[in-house]
Amino acid sequence: MFAFPRIFTAIAGATVLLASTAGAQQRRVTATVTNLAPTNSISFAPLHVGFHNGTFDSFNIGQTAGAGIISVAEGGSGTQWLADLAAIDPTATRGTIGGLLQPGQSASMSFNVDVGLNRYFSFANMVVPSNDFFLGNDKPLLLFNSAGDLMINSILQSTNQIWDAGSELFDPQAAGFVGNNDLRTAQNSVVAFNFAELEGFNGLTTGAGYVFNSQLAGQQNVYRIDLTSSPVSVPEPNSVALLTAGLAGLGWMARRKRASTAA
Numbered sequence: 001m002f003a004f005p006r007i008f009t010a011i012a013g014a015t016v017l018l019a020s021t022a023g024a025q026q027r028r029v030t031a032t033v034t035n036l037a038p039t040n041s042i043s044f045a046p047l048h049v050g051f052h053n054g055t056f057d058s059f060n061i062g063q064t065a066g067a068g069i070i071s072v073a074e075g076g077s078g079t080q081w082l083a084d085l086a087a088i089d090p091t092a093t094r095g096t097i098g099g100l101l102q103p104g105q106s107a108s109m110s111f112n113v114d115v116g117l118n119r120y121f122s123f124a125n126m127v128v129p130s131n132d133f134f135l136g137n138d139k140p141l142l143l144f145n146s147a148g149d150l151m152i153n154s155i156l157q158s159t160n161q162i163w164d165a166g167s168e169l170f171d172p173q174a175a176g177f178v179g180n181n182d183l184r185t186a187q188n189s190v191v192a193f194n195f196a197e198l199e200g201f202n203g204l205t206t207g208a209g210y211v212f213n214s215q216l217a218g219q220q221n222v223y224r225i226d227l228t229s230s231p232v233s234v235p236e237p238n239s240v241a242l243l244t245a246g247l248a249g250l251g252w253m254a255r256r257k258r259a260s261t262a263a
């Protein structure tokens with residue numbers, strides 16, 4: 001009388017939970033980032049990413065950058081950017097990949113993504129050295145189709161896609177990675193493409209110890225995000241039903257045993 005109903009209630013609860021997880025189109029998504037820039041050229045701060053429902057818009061070309069993007073571009077921090085994303089879409093999957101990524105280096109991270117809800121992708125990181133340069137997507141990128149399949153396997157970023165946040169004036173003395181990052185002079189401008197200014201850092205010693213040499217030309221690939229997706233393994237409904245029946249059977253046997261012992 002006592003043990004069996006309690007076991008049954010617990011199993012019924014577990015069944016409901018597994019069924020709702022299976023219906024949520026969960027995928028295991030692995031993102032690998034690679035710095036394609038020449039040796040001694042630009043490095044990148046950790047990449048902040050979000051898989052979301054498409055309502056989060058990180059910034060707009062030709063407009064003043066928000067606090068989230070300014071924080072990424074001037075100091076590499078994703079705290080504000082990730083909080084902004086969570087405020088717009090509380091169901092988003094968010095994270096930060098790797099550490100300082102020097103030329104030739106890669107880093108990976110895996111995420112559980114509900115691709116039924118969160119089919120879009122946004123990313124942002126700081127380009128170093130710089131005062132306020134960053135990589136990021138102006139418009140949310142549609143990654144998954146309605147069946148939950150990954151439609152984009154690789155996101156390439158070239159020199160022509162390096163943004164200037166427009167928030168801090170170019171000044172090597174105040175630039176992250178070669179100067180004092182606590183200093184800044186407000187630029188009061190808007191988000192625009194800019195990689196030419198990076199040559200202004202040539203010959204300066206970076207925080208990683210190498211002497212910077214931009215070597216960058218137009219249309220040159222500098223960064224890649226590779227994406228893979230696989231189903232998250234959850235028990236099939238049939239095996240859940242069998243497990244439930246099996247455990248219920250065990251509970252029934254235990255009850256029988258107790259009953260016969262008592263008799």
Ligand SMILES: [Ca+2]
Binds near residue numbers: 057137139
């Ligand atoms: Ca935008």
Ligand SMILES: [Ca+2]
Binds near residue numbers: 131132165166169170
């Ligand atoms: Ca600037």
